[in-house]
Amino acid sequence: MSRKTHVSHKDIDVEGRFATWIKMAIDLISPKDLMFVGGRGTSKTSDIIAERSMDIIYDMPGSYQVFVADTYVNALKNVVPTLLEGWERKGWREGTHYVTDARPPAHFELPYKPVQNYKHTISVFNGCFFNLVSMDQPTGSAGNSYQHIFGDEVRYTDPDKLKKLTPALRGEYTRFGHSVYYRGRTFTTDMPNVAEGDYDWILEEEKNMDREQIETALQAALVMNEIKKELYNAIKDNNRQKVQALKRNLIRWTERWVRCRRDSTFFFIVSSYVNVDVLTDGFFTDSLKALGIEEFKASILSLKAELKKGEKFYVNLQDHHFYHDGVISEYYNKFAIGEKIEESSLALRYIDHNAPLDAGMDFGNMCSMVLGQELGRDYYVFKNMYTLAPESSKELAIEFLDFFKHHKTKILNLYYDRSGNQYQKLKKDWATEIQDHIEKMNGEATGWKVNLMNRNQATIFHSEEFNYAKKLMGEYYDQIPRLKICRYQCRELKSSLELAKTKVKKNTRTGSNEILKDKSSEDLPLKKLPMFSTNFSDAFKYLMWRKKWVKITNDRKRGTMTAPSVVGD
Template sequence: MMKNQTVRIDSLSVYDDVEVRYSTWLKMITDLMEPQNLFLVLGRGTGKTTDYLSERLMNICYEMPHSYIALVGNTYTNLLKNVVPAIIEGWNRKGWIEGIHYVVDQPPPDHFKKPYKTPYEYKHTISTFTGNFFNYISMDTPSSGAGNSYQHLAGDETKYLEKNRIDRLFPALRGDATMFAKSPYYLGVTFTTDYPNIIMPGEYDWILDKEKEMKLQQIKYLLQISLELNKTLAGTIRAAKKRNKKLLATLQNKMKKLSVLKTRLRINSTFFYKASSFVNVNILRLDYFKTALAALGEIEFNTAVLSQAPMVEAGQRFYLAFDNRHIYEDGIIRENYYRYRTGDDAETFSTDLKYCIPDKPLEIGADFGNMISMVVAQLQGNTIRVLKNIFSLSQKTEKICERFLKFFAHHKKKVIDFYFDRSANAYQDVGRDWANEMKKFLEAWPDGTPTGWTVNLMSRNQGNIEQQLEFNFVKALMNENYRELPNLLIDKYQCRQLISSMNVAKQIVKKNAKGISRIYKDKSSEKLPKEKLPMYSTNLSDALKYLLCRRPWLRIYQNKKSTFSDTELT
């Protein structure tokens, strides 16, 4: 039913064909209340994007036509491949048709209403027949939100959106108040997510603080009035069908009064709600939860499905000095993504990296085993900049090499300095030389044709790097104790799994073979199911270990220490 529609006896046919939809109780009350600000923390399988977010955006378009709306995501590729297509899927389910109700990545047709100001460009935007204009803003391309004003902000997967970046967007909530202020949606925000696991790097729980901004009494009144208004609307429809003019007039008058009261209550209203996936149990069925528990494990199931706070693991971090100063967020050239349309399988390549210097060699650190891990970096002056992490859950080195060659296909200086695990040397004696195998697949295609790359094996004959030595050395490097050692910078979005691996790595203290207490990296996470290894295991952090713990830098550290109790370098 269209918003603010008055029921008239001469339009009874509108209600003869009623569309029946399934909805959960939570979806119904959010639709009924229509608060200015909506924050939902919902378990998986609840339809956060295709149901809650998409229909709310439709309602905003109806109630606040001609407005600008910002769609916020953690990365530009995630917006193009996942978030926006899911919103559009929800629109299609609810009756909107492309070309009739909305267009993507192109100027709107002449019969569409126009936004209150003319857009500069239409690439990666959505225009609707109500005159609304949607623009994409991602955290990895800060310039994507520059220069525009918006009347509403909306975002999915909010747990990946850093609070200070979101806070910098709020000043963009502005615009022509004389045109839009009559709508309670004006200057409002809509954010949905599953429960943030703050143990994991790159996940943020600021949305949980929004519960404090909810005025509970206001929301109770708003829900009460919304239910009464809905009940009156139903009575109005029945009265119209029975052609009871007297009752119809009475109910329509009541609707007008209730609508005014509801609008007043909606202004400056905030509704926060946290619900598990069981809110949608009638659709998901019990088997969904059994399967999810088996696939996710208890810890992730508790947060992703049950929306429970994660349990903080015992122990200390192995990388004590690692923090946000070692992470950079602006590594993507946004304009390069204009080669994609919304919904394309958008990919990132080295030419899209702002800080990748194409005419300088690359450096790789690699770790082998049940998962093959690779971190790719460049030494730029006195900074070692980690540009990309790549991994393969198979033990086939050709697979991970294919991914590297694809990503860096257009890199000009095709020279690699390769640092690797001591086990790659040790395996020479048992017939599998991991390092030389990777060198072979990086330098030649399967048919023997040269790739153009030259790989220098930098760790041949290097001895074991004890975990106590890694602990001390990396702490000194990250603390920038010695100017002869490089500064470390890691791309937040291209190295998400590496950053996670470093943050979940724990230190344990135990005695070595000589009975001396030493610090070790807890490697128990490497026994997790394969699909969890990239984010939750120490594998990728070990690849960084071999990149950083190279002999020249270790010798600098050794020489700078007045006393040094770690294993001698070989």
């Protein structure tokens, strides 16, 4: 259709950019709704969302848009800074094209309606206004109205929480209804892993894609691209008559392109290999070594992973054990976008600052701490912490002291791995070490008192833990509090519990098969331990293994239940 087009990179009207083929396809199709599942390194936020958001900003000046994240902490520390980095790469500058957490300068256009609060917001030069919304408190923005919604890493986003925000996609049709993006959605994520507790609702969006419509939009865009190339050459040749004809033709095809994109959904899954030219072969080799084959398949190859229920060690662990409203989002209002965030127990909703804290600990090259309190009928596990070697108990104590520095009753009841008692006579055991660091840091008393609760603790066998956890999580007994775990502050614990598998081994003493917890995940590379090993599940075990509760579950008069018999090797 056109002759070969030569463009000089020295031309002041030319900007050279690299893009993967999927990024170019997304730009050409420009659907109303984008549902994109991509492996690590596919530049989902810094490239795809960044440029798509810029297109939407130009198409709907003055509109209200919203960016959702699972928590404010994740949004402020990770998601939004990456988005702004992408804008900077594409030529936008803070103060000139956008401002954060502040009233915009006088030369900025205003949004279509007045702004009530500039905290956790982004204002753009043409009047577009972005509000940042945390999914642990979605109702706070449900009364507002937005013209487009963005979300990154939506495998962490609860669909029920997101539904509460959906009615907010409304308003000002006469002003913005011309745009294909009006009331649209842009969601990206790695491949969800339901075995880790991820939400996989984005995969259901595939059924909303009209393949023929998407192909038509792509074909129309390719025709437009050819016309633009012809137009470039005509301008270069100073052929005014051809320039005018091509401009008219471009208008006609642009109208067709816009029409065929109305109410369109583009759903696509790609692996990290889509960006192999930038990542290089070494990235994939190193990732396989670091992640292991199962995580590599999900995070890099974008293949679905699933843990069968029969393999789960914590068979009665259900979604109702995890609560979503454990973070007081108002606490984070004092922190601006890009500012260092001071995490604190003051942001915890379910905590009694006037009561002692409980902690479960597992020691080793990864030190894991799980913290909670019994509050009425429920036991709330509201925070987990960890260190990886070479960091150890001192660094963990520092994190604990910083997070709970506003706690009023400074008493910690510590339940821990029996290995923590080793060398206790020499005062060099793990338990005494963490106790000393919490009670006295750098030679100065902190005001905390640590009670070591597991002196002379007997071994907790895997079969005992299996049966006890089954009854605890099954809520068989009214005398034992119901388990509640914070989904956001205990993400690593949640993953550890959900991924823990069983294995069967013949007991050499009795000759019968017994259920064990598969501990092979503790041999993973160090940085993978927090999310994918059983370490945190062991810290949880020590926290919840209370003599009075165990006695209740072992009382046969109460109807005790045991691990099922297992046939086979």
